[in-house]
Amino acid sequence: MDSHSPPLKTADYIIVGGGTSGLVMANLLSEDPTVSILVLESGPNRAKDSYITDLMAWLKHPAGHVLGGSSAINSLVFVPPSAAGLNTWEQMGNPGWNWQTFNQKYAYTSKLVLERPTVGTRPYTATINPNCAQRSSADVTYSAVAAQHPNLTILTAATVHRIMFNSPAVGDRYRAAWILVEITDNPDLKLVRTNRKIVLAAGVFQTPKLLELNRGVGANMQNHLIAIIPCLLSRISEIEDLNPGFQALAFIRLNNQKDLRLLDQFLSSERSATSGRTQAIELILANLDKASACIFLSTIPGPVALFGLIPCFLLSQAVQYLSITPSLHKFFDRGLAPTEASLEITKAAVRKKALTTHHTCGSVAILPLEKKKVVYSTLTVYGTTNLRVVDASIFPLMPHANPMATVYAVAERAADILKSL
Numbered sequence: 001m002d003s004h005s006p007p008l009k010t011a012d013y014i015i016v017g018g019g020t021s022g023l024v025m026a027n028l029l030s031e032d033p034t035v036s037i038l039v040l041e042s043g044p045n046r047a048k049d050s051y052i053t054d055l056m057a058w059l060k061h062p063a064g065h066v067l068g069g070s071s072a073i074n075s076l077v078f079v080p081p082s083a084a085g086l087n088t089w090e091q092m093g094n095p096g097w098n099w100q101t102f103n104q105k106y107a108y109t110s111k112l113v114l115e116r117p118t119v120g121t122r123p124y125t126a127t128i129n130p131n132c133a134q135r136s137s138a139d140v141t142y143s144a145v146a147a148q149h150p151n152l153t154i155l156t157a158a159t160v161h162r163i164m165f166n167s168p169a170v171g172d173r174y175r176a177a178w179i180l181v182e183i184t185d186n187p188d189l190k191l192v193r194t195n196r197k198i199v200l201a202a203g204v205f206q207t208p209k210l211l212e213l214n215r216g217v218g219a220n221m222q223n224h225l226i227a228i229i230p231c232l233l234s235r236i237s238e239i240e241d242l243n244p245g246f247q248a249l250a251f252i253r254l255n256n257q258k259d260l261r262l263l264d265q266f267l268s269s270e271r272s273a274t275s276g277r278t279q280a281i282e283l284i285l286a287n288l289d290k291a292s293a294c295i296f297l298s299t300i301p302g303p304v305a306l307f308g309l310i311p312c313f314l315l316s317q318a319v320q321y322l323s324i325t326p327s328l329h330k331f332f333d334r335g336l337a338p339t340e341a342s343l344e345i346t347k348a349a350v351r352k353k354a355l356t357t358h359h360t361c362g363s364v365a366i367l368p369l370e371k372k373k374v375v376y377s378t379l380t381v382y383g384t385t386n387l388r389v390v391d392a393s394i395f396p397l398m399p400h401a402n403p404m405a406t407v408y409a410v411a412e413r414a415a416d417i418l419k420s421l
């Protein structure tokens with residue numbers, strides 16, 4: 001199950017990337033004992049390394065280059081996507097990719113993630129194992145179960161450099177046949193052949209890199225920005241025993257009247273109707289009963305809190321909203337900066353300080369070919385017969401939530417699709 005296993009020259013399914021989605025796929029495909037599965041993961045297996053299992057390890061890593069991928073180093077926030085957001089995936093041209101399919105079929109999602117009104121706080125789950133208080137990631141959950149399946153091999157330190165196609169094409173579509181791979185411990189194994197399918201789960205940056213000759217690759221990439229406002233906590237009894245860490249998360253609607261005015265302006269301005277960003281903004285503005293921003297509070301050692309804003313939209317408006325909300329003021333020693341500054345000043349401050357949340361997705365989106373996108377809603381790459389993508393790259397629209405919960409659910413659905421074809 002690791003890089004010391006005997007070398008494989010061929011497998012029915014070759015999965016490129018043993019990260020969050022790749023290990024869900026490996027687990028579910030290997031339930032069928034008649035097929036062989038090979039996972040090629042470029043990073044090492046560090047499932048037992050306390051640097052990884054430690055709940056704060058994510059702070060030091062920009063991306064997950066280990067078995068378990070970004071689920072092994074991320075900030076543990078497991079938030080469901082919104083129903084309206086998932087339904088938009090279908091409206092964008094992907095039959096069956098809607099909230100109902102996910103809610104009915106993927107029980108773990110619906111149990112944790114029952115859609116409730118998103119205005120005001122709602123419970124969120126952290127990916128922490130309650131038995132040992134350590135990180136629960138794809139490598140210690142999905143791959144631990146999959147390790148009991150003898151038809152599955154996981155090679156770590158195995159970096160895929162190229163997908164090679166059969167020539168000539170079948171009709172006008174090419175068949176992905178070989179993977180060119182570099183394995184640190186095994187310089188002899190360079191080419192692996194697939195009998196059936198090659199599945200790309202190398203993440204939102206590396207999957208498009210492997211597909212870069214395909215048109216549309218990268219064009220739909222989306223991310224959440226984050227604005228962090230450090231503020232001194234007041235010494236009041238309600239909050240004096242706070243431990244460092246994540247304290248609260250709320251999805252709120254910022255300002256319905258203002259949003260309606262913005263929607264009017266937005267709809268009358270010149271814009272590209274097919275862009276994912278356009279559709280995301282339109283969706284948020286038009287659904288006034290849904291959240292338009294996610295606000296969280298985290299504490300660090302000492303009397304300091306970090307107010308974070310991961311907006312679905314309108315980052316500067318969210319910053320202003322916080323600074324003028326009277327019920328928050330008693331918790332903060334010197335108020336929340338910036339105070340009631342003008343919107344233009346707030347916008348400039350946010351532009352200067354905004355950071356990435358590492359929620360990137362959509363670089364190889366499932367969208368109709370006429371929109372110049374890359375993957376069919378059956379997850380097949382256009383122009384190929386058997387090359388599939390199953391990771392966060394395929395999201396046509398960024399979820400209105402931290403993406404990990406959606407990555408797990410999409411990978412489960414992807415496994416069902418692959419098994420049925």
Ligand SMILES: Cc1cc2nc3c(=O)[nH]c(=O)nc-3n(C[C@H](O)[C@H](O)[C@H](O)COP(=O)(O)OP(=O)(O)OC[C@H]3O[C@@H](n4cnc5c(N)ncnc54)[C@H](O)[C@@H]3O)c2cc1C
Binds near residue numbers: 058204401407
């Ligand atoms: C720092 C950080 C914090 C985050 N915090 C949160 C959070 O709190 N909540 C949340 O919901 N989301 C969070 N996210 C996002 C979430 O973790 C990701 O969206 C999700 O894990 C992506 O899953 P994936 O399967 O698409 O890719 P990944 O899990 O990143 O898996 C890709 C895998 O492919 C491997 N790989 C890449 N190229 C190759 C190659 N050529 N050959 C072989 N293997 C290869 C990589 O090593 C990696 O293991 C965070 C992300 C980061 C980076």
